[in-house]
Each structure stands twice: as structure tokens, then as C-alpha cells.
Amino acid sequence: MKKVDARGLSCPQPVILASRAIAEGYDSFTVIVDNEVARENILRLTKNKGLKAEIRKEGNDTVILVEK
Amino acid sequence: MDGKNLRTGGIVMSEFFASRKGIILAGGIIGILASLLQYLGNPPNMGICVACMERDIAGAIGLHRADIVQYIRPEIIGFVLGAFLSSLIFREHKPRGGSAPMIRFFLGIFAMIGALVFLGCPWRALLRLAGGDGNAIVGILGLTTGIIGGVTFLKNGYNLGRSHSQKSLSGWIFPALMLGLFLMLVFRIEFYAGGPIFFSVKGPGAMHAPIWISITAGILIGVVAQRSRFCTMGAIRDVLLIRDYHLISGVGTLLIAAFGLNMILGQFHPGFEGQPIAHTDHVWNFLGMTLSGLAFVLAGGCPGRQLFLAGEGDMDAGIFALGMIIGAGIAHNFALASSPKGVAAFGPAAVITGLIFCLIIGFTMRDKMNT
Numbered sequence: 001m002k003k004v005d006a007r008g009l010s011c012p013q014p015v016i017l018a019s020r021a022i023a024e025g026y027d028s029f030t031v032i033v034d035n036e037v038a039r040e041n042i043l044r045l046t047k048n049k050g051l052k053a054e055i056r057k058e059g060n061d062t063v064i065l066v067e068k
Numbered sequence: 069m070d071g072k073n074l075r076t077g078g079i080v081m082s083e084f085f086a087s088r089k090g091i092i093l094a095g096g097i098i099g100i101l102a103s104l105l106q107y108l109g110n111p112p113n114m115g116i117c118v119a120c121m122e123r124d125i126a127g128a129i130g131l132h133r134a135d136i137v138q139y140i141r142p143e144i145i146g147f148v149l150g151a152f153l154s155s156l157i158f159r160e161h162k163p164r165g166g167s168a169p170m171i172r173f174f175l176g177i178f179a180m181i182g183a184l185v186f187l188g189c190p191w192r193a194l195l196r197l198a199g200g201d202g203n204a205i206v207g208i209l210g211l212t213t214g215i216i217g218g219v220t221f222l223k224n225g226y227n228l229g230r231s232h233s234q235k236s237l238s239g240w241i242f243p244a245l246m247l248g249l250f251l252m253l254v255f256r257i258e259f260y261a262g263g264p265i266f267f268s269v270k271g272p273g274a275m276h277a278p279i280w281i282s283i284t285a286g287i288l289i290g291v292v293a294q295r296s297r298f299c300t301m302g303a304i305r306d307v308l309l310i311r312d313y314h315l316i317s318g319v320g321t322l323l324i325a326a327f328g329l330n331m332i333l334g335q336f337h338p339g340f341e342g343q344p345i346a347h348t349d350h351v352w353n354f355l356g357m358t359l360s361g362l363a364f365v366l367a368g369g370c371p372g373r374q375l376f377l378a379g380e381g382d383m384d385a386g387i388f389a390l391g392m393i394i395g396a397g398i399a400h401n402f403a404l405a406s407s408p409k410g411v412a413a414f415g416p417a418a419v420i421t422g423l424i425f426c427l428i429i430g431f432t433m434r435d436k437m438n439t
Contacts, residue, residue: 006069007230008167008232009227009231009233010167010228010368010382010384011297011368011369012305012309015310016098016223016309016310019310035162037297039085040086040188040297043311045310048311059391062415066277
């Protein structure tokens, strides 16, 4: 599955990378983020695009599974 | 309230401020406080101006000798300390850094130069508009143009690279610096006869709300902005880049709230000529803000947001803020900063230099990111 590693990237890079994955036509992919702002922004993006998002913590990182 | 309830309350508050209502409330609080701070003594249409206030701090510590703009502005200190406290309470304090600090330093310098050619950062551009200053429209158009340029770079893969976690105490340096400045303000230390700390006795630098009101308002804004991720540049950028209207609903509320309270307090005076701490040179008002807007996008946040991030432990944002303070020293020492009389001798040359710098950075700082 496609993985978007957005750790250590500042706003708005995580959202840009996730948007790119959506534009490239991936039906499902994961985004790994390491801060709360990126998590909120990705969730707002998926909500705006009508996509499902499932969140789980992995150590200090948050893994967001995005699905159509 | 026991620990569990406190934690639940924290999560509820976090979710609230991440919501549309939360950002609108944040914008409203900032707009009202800005208008009030002006009413209580801050310079006209400058209840809050991150650039101007950092410029005053630069003057107070002698980085420039423009004697009408020297004061340690407690609002700036409050922004950082409020965000610092909020990030500690909500467990978001996360020391990080190492994403092209030198470039961010220079982006900060040029962002400040652009702002001082216009005479205000995006915050003050909004507040000038809310006070009736038509020149602010030109500035906001310039700002938007700069952001469009930055967004184009972002779409083409611009980025300054990843930051990395830093040792936990490193995130305390910038807040500690702010605390030190606050102590120097409270105790009005004179390091030698005729030396710093300098406090203006006339001009905008001599106009200020009482210290304790300023610091309290600053801390409150710091907390609210840290929770809501308020960002004036990000607001416009998100609309252009991803059609997201979240942040701009907060910025719009700031404008409406400040405008409404200005009407009530008699602080609304529409026009272009004779506006306070402003000039009518449309070309350089526009291009000054274009430079600032572009620099803010390339650095990832407006000057306020950079302070809130610095409070959260983002050392790259702290470097940008230091760049802005040094930039203010440069702007006043080298005749780059405008005055109400108009643009200074070397202002245009500095704006063009800054634009060239930002364009080079925008074109060259790209990498194929491993996604």
C-alpha cells in the first residue's frame, strides 16, 4: 500500500503530499505524521474530500489510513 | 476536578479549537483585543502588529537607533509565552529544528524589510483596513500576490526539508529569551548612561497600553492561536492551494470584530491620505507586501504563527523570528524602512533584492520527496 511519510515536514507539506496521493488516484493509502497540526490538517482534508480516515498511534507517530 | 476530567476537558477544548467555530472564536478574540489595545494606548491601527512590535523590540535593545520606535512590546512576549504554556498543558511542546535554519533566517530578514516598506505585517494590514486605511487594500493585494507566487512554488515541490526532534530543553530557549526581555521591560534596566534599554519618549514607540494589560492580552492570544493554529498567511494560502476555508474564516472574523469595535470606539477613519503610520505609495505598498507574503509562504507561516510555533518548540520558526528582529535593525539602519512621509531611499532596492532572493530559494529548494 502507498505510504506517505510526512514526519518532520512543516505545514502545509503533509497536506500537499496527501492531496497528491489522492490526485494520483490511490483508493487507499497511509499518511504518517508526527505532530498534532499535521494530523488535524490531514483529517480536515479527508473530510472535505469525503474520504474515510482511520487513525492509530505508533509510538510518537500517528498513522492515518485514508480510504475511499 | 480530578486528572481524568481535566484530561477529558483538554480533549474537548482541543477539538473545539480545531473546529470551524474554534477558529472563528480565535479570530474574534484577536480582533477585539487588537482594537482594545489600541484604545488603551497602542499606536493607531496597530493594536497588534507583529512586524512593528518586533521592530520596536529591536530598537529597544539598540539594534537600530530610530528613537521613535523603541519599546519592548509585551504582546510579542505574550504570544510566545502563551503558546509555550498552552503547548506544555496540551502536551504539544515538541522541540524540533534543523530544516534549513540559515535560509529561514534570511527569509525572516526579508519578510521584515517588506513589512517595513509597507509599514505593517499581515496582522496590521487587516487592522489598518479595519481602521479605514484604504492603503491596506493595496497591501493585502500585494500580500495575496506574494502568496500566489509561494503557492506556485509549493505546487512544484518546494520544501525546506524535514525538521528533526531536538533535546527537550532546546525548546525552552526562545521562551526564556522572551522572559528575559520581559524582565528588562519591567525593571527598565539602563546598561550604561545613554545606552540601552531604549524607550521612545515620542512617536509610536512611546504609545502603548499598560504593560500588564499588554502581556495578558498577548498570552491570551498566544494560547488561543496555539490551539486554533491561527495564521494570516496560511488562511490565504489554504484557499489558493487546497480550497480550504478553515483558517480564513478566523481571519475574516478578526477583520469584522476589529472593524465593529473600531466603529464603537470611534477608531474608524476611512480614507487613503493622512492615515496613521502609513504612506500612499501604492507601488511599494504592494511590492513590500508581495515580498513579505512570498517569504512567509516559503517559511511556512505568518509572523504571528512563527512566534506561536517558536513557543511550541519549533526552533526553525524561532530562527525566522530572530531573522525578523535583525531585519528590523537592518531596515532602520540602512534607510530601507518607510515612514509616513513615504518610501525611504533604499527601500525599493531592498525589496527587489528580497524578491530575487525568494525567487532563487523558491526555484532551487526542491527535492524529490520520498513519499
